[in-house]
Amino acid sequence: MLKPIPTATREQLILDGLWLFALDHDDAPEPWRARLDTTREAPVPASYNDVFADQEIHDHVGWVWYQRVVRVPRGWDGQRIVLRVDAATHEGVVYVDDAEVVRHVGGYTPFEADVTARVRAGDEVRITIGVNNELTNETIPPGMITVADDGRRKQGYRHDFYNYAGLARSVRLYATPLAYVDDVTVRTDIEGADGILRYDVATVGAGAVRVAVRDLDGAIVASGSGASGTLRIPDARLWGPGAGNLYGLEIHLVDGDDLVDEYVLDVGIRTxxxxxxxxxxxxxxxxxxxxxxxxxxxxxxxxxxxxxxxxxxxxxxxxxxxxxxxxxxxxxxxxxxxxxxxxxxxxxxxxxxxxxxxxxxxxxxxxxxxxxxxxxxxxxxxxxxxxxxxxxxxxxxxxxxxxxxxxxxxxxxxxxxxxxxxxxxxxxxxxxxxxxxxxxxxxxxxxxxxxxxxxxxxxxxxxxxxxxxxxxxxxxxxxxxxxxxxxxxxxxxxxxxxxxxxxxxxxxxxxxxxxxxxxxxxxxxxxxxxxxxxxxxxxxxxxxxxxxxxxxxxxxxxxxxxxxxxxxxxxxxxxxxxxxxxxxxxxxxxxxxxx
Missing domain, CATH: 3.20.20.80 (Glycosidases)
Known part of the structure; x- marks a missing residue:
């Protein structure tokens, strides 16, 4: 999964800041359908447990809800628009207005949804994200839930660090062309003084792939075409311990001479x-x-x-x-x-x-x-x-x-x-x-x-x-x-x-x-x-x-x-x-x- 970055064809809107925040409650079975009934605001990115001086929130087991109204940039008209959550500990579900768009289990890796059909450039949209911190013997990491005599649910686990929960990393909207670079895999080798860079590019939509490698001074040191291939970088500066030498791999999806999409990946030549x-x-x-x-x-x-x-x-x-x-x-x-x-x-x-x-x-x-x-x-x-x-x-x-x-x-x-x-x-x-x-x-x-x-x-x-x-x-x-x-x-x-x-x-x-x-x-x-x-x-x-x-x-x-x-x-x-x-x-x- 490619990390969103701004390029000549891509833009992103990072949604860090204060979001409305509420614990899940039986009186609000579908909290995504309207403005959250709360005066609490929670920072994103952050775990919610220690932010509030509230024992119930600190010890909460189950779902919580974050909500924010966002205006989609009007310049994104005609683009593919994606909503990405960098992490939701340990389960996340995302609603755009009243519609569920993505659900994910696993608290430390990103997930995203194509929301192009549900938003319109220039308009406001209500984003509601539910986060569940429950761990069981079937989750990674595992845990166990018990119920106290007074009905309180308690989370147990065998790992020796606190089970912090919430939206601990950024939430983003980003835009790409409708035809786009979907994924890139690079593998490197060394032959003599030269660096060898093998690449595979996955794309969606029509277009041909062209690639170029630039050094830190911006000079092109290798180039090629095709969705996969091997590039040789003469006298390569190797990445290694204490030497963060990186090259920029430019991937262009083109239609003839027209640029359709661009993604740039930092790569290090090392074995x-x-x-x-x-x-x-x-x-x-x-x-x-x-x-x-x-x-x-x-x-x-x-x-x-x-x-x-x-x-x-x-x-x-x-x-x-x-x-x-x-x-x-x-x-x-x-x-x-x-x-x-x-x-x-x-x-x-x-x-x-x-x-x-x-x-x-x-x-x-x-x-x-x-x-x-x-x-x-x-x-x-x-x-x-x-x-x-x-x-x-x-x-x-x-x-x-x-x-x-x-x-x-x-x-x-x-x-x-x-x-x-x-x-x-x-x-x-x-x-x-x-x-x-x-x-x-x-x-x-x-x-x-x-x-x-x-x-x-x-x-x-x-x-x-x-x-x-x-x-x-x-x-x-x-x-x-x-x-x-x-x-x-x-x-x-x-x-x-x-x-x-x-x-x-x-x-x-x-x-x-x-x-x-x-x-x-x-x-x-x-x-x-x-x-x-x-x-x-x-x-x-x-x-x-x-x-x-x-x-x-x-x-x-x-x-x-x-x-x-x-x-x-x-x-x-x-x-x-x-x-x-x-x-x-x-x-x-x-x-x-x-x-």
């Missing part, structure tokens, strides 16, 4: 390969330094904020990080655009977190029934998961920053049913994109002795908490157990290993001269222990600290105002561990040449 226990970008070994993150901030929840995004990237640069994982869902596409431009490497993850009955809110428990079964994570769950894989790859396939797909975080991997569940998903991902490696993030009960999934994937990603959840406070034992396990994975599989989560909860400002969990010194010392082990195990080619910044979770006795594993506080102030990482990673950046 990605796993060879033995090495991860190669452009033929050179790459070591991942960085973080698991969240789209999370005070008040906005998971709402996109350009200033916060830029600041987060600046802080990652300050630490010497070169990569991050979109834990545990696809981020706003603006994150990937920024990473493309600045040479930041991304592991892109689906929203499949919580497929594990042995975990709840990040804490290990007892497994009382099979996770993959007709009554829990069933064929319907797998179908929703497959949709998530398709939509992730369809949206992000052309981003050079995305070097690997992660199709799940901490699923149950030791059950017999796990393999039956995941094999079709792995096959699907490889069919959709044979160019990128695949991984999933493994939790500690899946060891190199009993894990049933690791051989299906190219890179082993491990989330490990020795010294925190296991042998809490005992860093000597943590160091011994961690090294033994990592060497076991290396011997057994011979694949690259990335530690995609490691760390400890830390209260900013809590200090101790002793080994005291929750203190800043303990977080620093724990990370230092892990780093010593990483440096001794050759197969370890990546370290992603959990987490970049403190983030909100559901309420609980071990989660006082959220998860405190950030090396930055929720308002982005550094803890002592941030300075440790900066000293280590800036030195590695100089050695690796991506500073």
């Amino acid at each position: 990605v390969e796993v060879r033995g226990a090495a991860f190669l970008i452009n033929g050179r070994p790459f070591s991942f330094r960085g973080f698991g993150k969240h789209e999370d901030s005070a008040i906005r929840g998971r709402g996109f904020d350009a200033a916060l995004m830029v600041h987060d990237f600046a802080l990652m640069e300050w630490t010497g990080a070169n990569s991050f994982r979109t834990s545990h869902y696809p981020y706003a596409e603006e994150f990937l655009d920024y990473a493309d431009r600045h040479g930041i490497v991304v592991i892109d993850e689906t929203a499949a977190v919580g497929l594990n009955l042995g975990l709840g809110g990040g804490v290990h428990g007892r497994v009382t029934e099979p996770a993959f079964s007709p009554t829990m994570f069933s064929d319907r769950t797998q179908t929703a998961h497959a949709q998530g894989v398709r939509e992730l790859i369809a949206r992000d396939k052309n981003h050079p920053s995305v070097v690997m797909w992660s199709i799940a975080n901490e699923p149950e991997s030791v059950e017999e049913g796990a393999r039956e569940y995941f094999v079709p998903l792995v096959e699907l991902a490889r069919e959709l994109d044979p160019t990128r490696p695949l991984t999933y993030a493994n939790e500690y009960r899946g060891t190199f002795h009993n894990d049933r999934l690791a051989d299906l994937f190219d890179v082993i990603c491990l989330n490990r908490y020795y010294g925190w959840y296991i042998d809490t406070g005992d860093l000597r034992t943590a160091e011994k157990k961690l090294e033994e396990e990592l060497r076991g994975w290396g011997r057994t599989f011979g694949k690259p290993i990335i530690i995609t989560e490691y760390g400890s909860d830390t209260m900013a400002g809590l200090h101790s001269v002793l080994t005291q969990p929750w203190s800043e010194e303990f977080q620093r010392d724990l990370l230092d222990v892990y780093h010593r082990v990483f440096d001794r195990v050759d197969e370890v080619i990546g370290e992603h600290v959990w987490n970049f910044a403190d983030f909100q979770t559901s309420a609980g006795i071990i989660r006082v105002d959220g998860n405190r594993k950030g090396v930055f506080t929720r308002d982005r102030r550094p803890k002592e561990a941030a300075h440790l990482l900066r000293a280590r990673w800036m030195d590695k950046a100089r050695v690796d040449g991506d500073a």
Whole structure:
């Protein structure tokens, strides 16, 4: 799905701002048929939970409604007009005046509707968007709904971050010609000093396809014709870690000499390969330094904020990080655009977190029934998961920053049913994109002795908490157990290993001269222990600290105002561990040449 952009033939109207907002109510069974009966206004983009000082809204389970009246630009007469929602967490339905135009399940990927027949250029139109935050065992991510004695519906889930809901990303109207470029897929290679760009263009309506590649100075460096083809870019400037070199691929749909439609796609020339226990970008070994993150901030929840995004990237640069994982869902596409431009490497993850009955809110428990079964994570769950894989790859396939797909975080991997569940998903991902490696993030009960999934994937990603959840406070034992396990994975599989989560909860400002969990010194010392082990195990080619910044979770006795594993506080102030990482990673950046 192509992101809307302005070109010579396309325009867009971004509908960010204040929308009327109301909870779903039995007294208004069809709220889209008239003006919402409310005085509340909600910002878009933003999660709605923390915006209002209202417990009912914060805890609401079910549908909410957003509404806005929009005037369609009069210059769009005779154009195809599309309404796009960048994300609705976790289910969305859109009405234009009284008519439903699109419905979508999945909270982190875009959906859209052609509304040409329902709007008229120059006229006003009423747009109503319903958003449902319910999670069940058949959704991705999964959850469960219970009903309290007083009739209140309560949402439960196994993932350890707050279930923020609403319109957390932009809503747009955009216009294209009636014949238009519908999709583009690019794949790149390197031959000597030249870049190779293979492209496939899908169009709707009559017209021929012409393409051209421009460098940053605007000079055309390659051109061709036809809906698919291969272009050679002499002496190409490669995209790579710390080098956000991009070319502009211009796609023209033409009728003779007349331009019908234009789309311009930023492309980066680079290769990605796993060879033995090495991860190669452009033929050179790459070591991942960085973080698991969240789209999370005070008040906005998971709402996109350009200033916060830029600041987060600046802080990652300050630490010497070169990569991050979109834990545990696809981020706003603006994150990937920024990473493309600045040479930041991304592991892109689906929203499949919580497929594990042995975990709840990040804490290990007892497994009382099979996770993959007709009554829990069933064929319907797998179908929703497959949709998530398709939509992730369809949206992000052309981003050079995305070097690997992660199709799940901490699923149950030791059950017999796990393999039956995941094999079709792995096959699907490889069919959709044979160019990128695949991984999933493994939790500690899946060891190199009993894990049933690791051989299906190219890179082993491990989330490990020795010294925190296991042998809490005992860093000597943590160091011994961690090294033994990592060497076991290396011997057994011979694949690259990335530690995609490691760390400890830390209260900013809590200090101790002793080994005291929750203190800043303990977080620093724990990370230092892990780093010593990483440096001794050759197969370890990546370290992603959990987490970049403190983030909100559901309420609980071990989660006082959220998860405190950030090396930055929720308002982005550094803890002592941030300075440790900066000293280590800036030195590695100089050695690796991506500073």
